[in-house]
Amino acid sequence: MMMMANELPEDLVTLILLWLPVVSLLRFKCVCKSWYALITHQNFVRKHLLHNKNSNTHLLLHTFNKAMDDYVVYMISYEELQISLTQPLPPPFFGNGDTFCISVVGSCNGLVCLHEKRLHNTVKVVVWNPTTKETKVVPKSNLPLFAPAEYCTHIQSMGFGFDAKTNDYKIINFVSMYEPIWDYFSEDINEKICQKEVYSLSTDSWKKVDGPQCFIFEEVPMTYITGMGSWLAYVDYVSQRDLFVLSFDISDEVFLKTPLPDNVIGQDLLVLNESNAVVAPRTVDEEWPEVCYDIWLLLKVGVKDSWTRLFTIEQSFAKIHRPLGFWKNDTMLFSNVDEGQLVLYDPSTKQMTNLQSHGDCESMQLVTYMETLVSVEGGNEFEDQDNC
Numbered sequence: 551m552m553m554m555a556n557e558l559p560e561d562l563v564t565l566i567l568l569w570l571p572v573v574s575l576l577r578f579k580c581v582c583k584s585w586y587a588l589i590t591h592q593n594f595v596r597k598h599l600l601h602n603k604n605s606n607t608h609l610l611l612h613t614f615n616k617a618m619d620d621y622v623v624y625m626i627s628y629e630e631l632q633i634s635l636t637q638p639l640p641p642p643f644f645g646n647g648d649t650f651c652i653s654v655v656g657s658c659n660g661l662v663c664l665h666e667k668r669l670h671n672t673v674k675v676v677v678w679n680p681t682t683k684e685t686k687v688v689p690k691s692n693l694p695l696f697a698p699a700e701y702c703t704h705i706q707s708m709g710f711g712f713d714a715k716t717n718d719y720k721i722i723n724f725v726s727m728y729e730p731i732w733d734y735f736s737e738d739i740n741e742k743i744c745q746k747e748v749y750s751l752s753t754d755s756w757k758k759v760d761g762p763q764c765f766i767f768e769e770v771p772m773t774y775i776t777g778m779g780s781w782l783a784y785v786d787y788v789s790q791r792d793l794f795v796l797s798f799d800i801s802d803e804v805f806l807k808t809p810l811p812d813n814v815i816g817q818d819l820l821v822l823n824e825s826n827a828v829v830a831p832r833t834v835d836e837e838w839p840e841v842c843y844d845i846w847l848l849l850k851v852g853v854k855d856s857w858t859r860l861f862t863i864e865q866s867f868a869k870i871h872r873p874l875g876f877w878k879n880d881t882m883l884f885s886n887v888d889e890g891q892l893v894l895y896d897p898s899t900k901q902m903t904n905l906q907s908h909g910d911c912e913s914m915q916l917v918t919y920m921e922t923l924v925s926v927e928g929g930n931e932f933e934d935q936d937n938c
Contacts, residue, residue, distance in 0.1 A: 564588065568601045572660075572681045572921040595923045596717075599659060603920065608634070609875070609883075610662065610680070610919040611892065612654045613909025621652050623680065624907050625919070631877070631894070631905055639664065640678045640685040654915045656710030656774050660922025661719060663710035675708070675721065677751065677926045680919070686926035692756045693725040693747050701727045706744075707766040709779035711800040719928065720800055721749040722779060723756070724766050748803060751928035761805045764796060771915060773821045777801055778851065780826050782816045795819065795826060797851050809854045811846060822847060822876045827860070829873050843873075845897075861897045874916035885911040892916075 558566075567575060567589065575598070579586045588594055609626040621643065625635035643652055643666060655663035660681060666674040675688040694703040706724040713720055727743040746761040767782040774780075777800045785792035793816065795808040810816055810828065818829040826848040831841045843863040849856035860880065871885040874892070882895045886904070890911040894903040 560584075560588070564594065564597075567594070568598055571606075572598075572923055575923060576682065589923070595925070599922050599924060602922075606920045606922075608919045608921070610654075610657060610917050611874075611907055611909070612652075612913070612915045612917075613890070613907075614913040615909055621913070622909075625680070626907065628918075633907055637680065640676060640680075640683070642666075642674060642676050642685060642687060651913075653913075654771070654917055655708045655721065656772055656779070657917040657919050658710060658712045658719065658774060660920050660924045661710075661926060662917070662919065663708070663721060665708050667705060677710075677719070679922070679924060679926055681921040682923065682925075684926045686751075688721065688749060689754065689756065691723050691725065691747055691749075693723065693727075693745050693758070696745070696758075697727045698743075700730065701743075702730055703727050706768055707772065707781055709772040709774070709781070709798065711774050711777060711779045713801045714777055715801040716752070719751040721751075722759075722798055723747045723749070724781075726765075751926075754928070759803050761798075762796070762807065764792075764794075766796070767816075770817075770819050773819050773826055775821055775824050775826065780819060780851070782819050782828070783807075795828070795848065795851075797826075806852045808848060808852050811854070811857045811859075814844070814846065814857075817843070818873050820873060820875055822860075822880065825849060826851070827876070828857075832862075863895065863897070864900070871911040871914075874914060875918075883916055885909075885914040890914070 567578070575589050579589050607628040609628055611624040611626055613622065615622045621639050623637055623639065624633050626632065627634050639652065643664065651667045653665050653667070655665045660679055662678045662680060664676045664678060677686045677688060697703050704726045706726055708724065709722040711720060723746065725745050725747065727745070744763050746759045747756050748759050749756045764783045764785055770782045772779050772781050778797050779800060780795050780797040783794055783796040793810045795810070797806040797808065799806070814828070814830045816828040817831055820827045820829065828846045830844045830846060832844050834842050845860045846857050847860050849858065874883045874885060876882055877894065880897055882897070884893050884895055886893050890909050892905040892907045894905060
């Protein structure tokens with residue numbers, strides 16, 4: 551192997567290695583110093599990412615496993631929906647059981663952002679590459695330091711995405727501040743100070759950004775679509791005033807608002823065909839507590855008239871706990887309220903199929919994931935050369 555590595559031209563070695571999976575490349579770093587330098591170089595990491603972007607997609611299911619009394623992630627093949635790997639969370643979280651809440655902020659280019667939360671406040675944020683096993687603990691947010699004296703702080707939500715202009719990964723943090731005399735769950739936006747902050751992986755630092763005064767639906771995870779993170783947000787939920795999708799351009803660091811369709815109350819926000827889709831409950835009969843779920847697709851961020859209703863999930867599927875994401879041909883993945891099982895729903899046939907993964911339905915999260923060499927340490931400079 552050493553002789554072959556030294557005899558082959560470097561450009562040919564690069565072309566061959568680009569076809570290999572990450573697990574193999576991690577082993578081949580030990581072949582020789584030149585291969586180690588090649589495989590770990592930012593140019594090669596970027597080329598490998600682009601080369602395998604459309605053929606290396608998985609689903610990552612995060613949930614609390616009651617049998618193991620701990621959080622785990624299931625790696626599910628995108629094509630067959632079969633579990634290929636089950637693994638615990640990385641060392642900063644492994645073995646902590648259900649003593650606190652751990653959620654997936656987002657997944658992008660092989661990096662997964664995890665958020666540990668206790669009593670409304672963030673304890674730890676970690677960027678993790680499940681394939682390379684690398685982890686990075688993110689510095690604590692600065693926003694609580696800027697709260698007025700004696701104010702309480704509350705982490706509403708977070709987001710994670712990629713800035714293509716600077717080749718950087720960023721985390722967005724939503725923090726509300728309020729006086730102790732007010733109950734946090736008071737829905738009056740005027741009683742709180744809502745601030746936003748962005749973390750850059752390349753600089754390993756936070757900075758404040760301007761954005762609209764609003765609440766984020768805390769139980770609804772962020773969606774991420776090619777440089778744009780989105781959340782369900784509102785100003786006054788009680789009177790159903792100003793419900794909208796709040797989107798954040800990761801590169802330009804600006805917010806965009808898209809009002810929901812009239813008389814629509816969003817319950818969940820998902821990604822379908824590189825667009826945001828809202829799951830909205832609707833009462834079928836005023837005399838009976840029957841509810842169906844309409845699926846609305848947003849064709850253009852910032853344009854209210856671009857919403858279109860795709861299909862409706864009927865009341866007969868009331869056992870579903872909540873939608874987790876879309877699969878092929880508009881089929882949807884749900885968690886089952888009875889068994890905490892992952893189920894597949896086909897809107898064209900209205901058939902449900904139970905999959906083999908189990909967990910706590912309250913903690914289930916599903917994100918797309920791809921195996922990459924992208925480092926959790928950041929690094930946003932690429933050399934302009936053909937060969938690594």
